[in-house]
Amino acid sequence: MLRSVSLFIIFLVVLDLAGQWTNDQLTTTASPLFGQPHPVFTGDRGGAPYNDLCQNAVVTPVPANGSATVTGTNVGATDTEDFGNPNVWEAFSIDTCSTITVSYCGTDPVHTLVYSILLIGCPDPFANVQNSGTETCIDGNTIITFESLPTGTYYVPVLLFVGESEGPYTITFSSSVCALPPPNETCGTAITIAVSDDCAQGGTIVGNNINAVQNGADPSCSSSATQVQDVWYAFNSGTNTEVSISLASGTAGDLGLEVLDACGGNVILCATTADDYLVPVVPQTEYKVRVFSNNDFGLGGSFSLCVGLPVVPVPCDGGQVELLGGGDQITVCAQQNEMIQLAQTTSGTAALALVLTTENDTVLGLLPNTTLDTDTLPSGTYRVWSLSYDGDLFNAVPGIPIDSIMSTGICIEPSAGFVEVVVEVCQGINATEQTDAALRWLDTGASAVFIWNSPRSTVSIDLYDPRGSLVTSDVVVLHSGDRHEVRPASLLPAGLYILRVSTPGQCESHRFIIR
Numbered sequence: 001m002l003r004s005v006s007l008f009i010i011f012l013v014v015l016d017l018a019g020q021w022t023n024d025q026l027t028t029t030a031s032p033l034f035g036q037p038h039p040v041f042t043g044d045r046g047g048a049p050y051n052d053l054c055q056n057a058v059v060t061p062v063p064a065n066g067s068a069t070v071t072g073t074n075v076g077a078t079d080t081e082d083f084g085n086p087n088v089w090e091a092f093s094i095d096t097c098s099t100i101t102v103s104y105c106g107t108d109p110v111h112t113l114v115y116s117i118l119l120i121g122c123p124d125p126f127a128n129v130q131n132s133g134t135e136t137c138i139d140g141n142t143i144i145t146f147e148s149l150p151t152g153t154y155y156v157p158v159l160l161f162v163g164e165s166e167g168p169y170t171i172t173f174s175s176s177v178c179a180l181p182p183p184n185e186t187c188g189t190a191i192t193i194a195v196s197d198d199c200a201q202g203g204t205i206v207g208n209n210i211n212a213v214q215n216g217a218d219p220s221c222s223s224s225a226t227q228v229q230d231v232w233y234a235f236n237s238g239t240n241t242e243v244s245i246s247l248a249s250g251t252a253g254d255l256g257l258e259v260l261d262a263c264g265g266n267v268i269l270c271a272t273t274a275d276d277y278l279v280p281v282v283p284q285t286e287y288k289v290r291v292f293s294n295n296d297f298g299l300g301g302s303f304s305l306c307v308g309l310p311v312v313p314v315p316c317d318g319g320q321v322e323l324l325g326g327g328d329q330i331t332v333c334a335q336q337n338e339m340i341q342l343a344q345t346t347s348g349t350a351a352l353a354l355v356l357t358t359e360n361d362t363v364l365g366l367l368p369n370t371t372l373d374t375d376t377l378p379s380g381t382y383r384v385w386s387l388s389y390d391g392d393l394f395n396a397v398p399g400i401p402i403d404s405i406m407s408t409g410i411c412i413e414p415s416a417g418f419v420e421v422v423v424e425v426c427q428g429i430n431a432t433e434q435t436d437a438a439l440r441w442l443d444t445g446a447s448a449v450f451i452w453n454s455p456r457s458t459v460s461i462d463l464y465d466p467r468g469s470l471v472t473s474d475v476v477v478l479h480s481g482d483r484h485e486v487r488p489a490s491l492l493p494a495g496l497y498i499l500r501v502s503t504p505g506q507c508e509s510h511r512f513i514i515r
Helices: none
Strands: 012-014 025-028 038-041 059-061 067-073 087-094 098-103 113-115 117-120 127-130 133-136 142-149 152-159 168-177 205-208 228-236 242-249 255-260 267-271 276-280 286-294 302-308 320-323 329-333 339-345 351-358 363-366 371-373 380-389 412-424 439-443 448-452 457-464 470-478 483-485 495-503 506-514
Touching (some): 067 087, 087 098, 087 168, 113 152, 242 255, 267 276, 286 302, 320 412, 339 351, 339 412, 448 495
Parallel strands (some): 329 412
Antiparallel strands (some): 012 113, 025 038, 067 168, 098 142, 098 168, 117 152, 133 142, 205 302, 242 276, 242 302, 255 286, 320 339, 439 448, 448 483, 457 470
């Protein structure tokens, strides 16, 4: 895998941008390095300082739990590394994991702008280290903290920013040795973790290699010019021939893993990215898992790890069925050739079928596709089920319960839910003769209420359910303007109803729903 580090990640600590620009300065369009317009020196300078090039930087050893101070000047610096502003270079080295502070305290005049990163490698930096925080000195200068740096050499770009950070500087490097290495620092001290039945349901552990140092050779898939920070885990394969290893990064950089069949043994898997991996294993064998950060590209930190059983797809899961566009209930009119479009899904691997049944789950037949043609269905309530099965179906004939359908394969499973289809009588209850509306319908959403608009009449009122069955019938005398409620909503079950109102000379009907 090809990896690179861009110098475009450099940041500035901006303490005070107030300043008066002179004629030999200008403000340029922002470069990718800074993300804002910035002044660039364009006037005459004397000779460049000795450390204008990073390879000329003096590497200052910083003692464990001690400090070292360097002085210099950035006057005359040039932009030899194309940072977007001129700078000179300092460098320091540590021989043990340490938290380092880079302090400009005591610099006079105050350097209000400073670079707040470290670079690894010179003259072509191949990695950068972001700071862990900054603070301001009493005199207005800056202290920058870098936590848990591994052994190595680090380069410090000292910015020349005319009018803000210009002239002599004093930098003090202070070390605080890291905490003790992790308990699983070596393969021999690997922490044993159990193989989880399902990593998604638990079994994930949180680890940290921030204070780790390399033990053993480089991982087979990730050679390092510096070191790898590695920690070790172990698991027993049990009766399994394959396990799933899931690795996710928290704060760790350039995280990878290596699986071996013993300390110093054969490499079963090596990978340089945090991901999920299927690993073949021999039953009843202990394996070692090495989790590492390659310091060429990133430093250690937190991560999560789980060794679990591979997720095996279930052949028959019943599947799911719904109306195309969503929903699990629809009402249609009988004899109207209405086509109901259905959607069927499954997370299993078996074949799928759609089964039409009565509301008592008696099979009426299999659908040829995902469309239900209601043209031949009498009024009533029906269900469409999903069915997943292996092999071939048999005994899927009308008149049997849906759970009596069988298959020639290893499994058959109906869905947990169904789509309910109500076929109602929408025609045939009105008289053939119909005149202008005799009433004003009030859609209350709760019951059948209307206001009589015609002269005094003897009115027949019939209420039907969706199947066309008569619910109630009444004959009343109504005067123009009378309000009439067919039946209180509290006496009607939820559902769709049809109201027919007729006189000797006219007839009309209305559909409404009680919820």
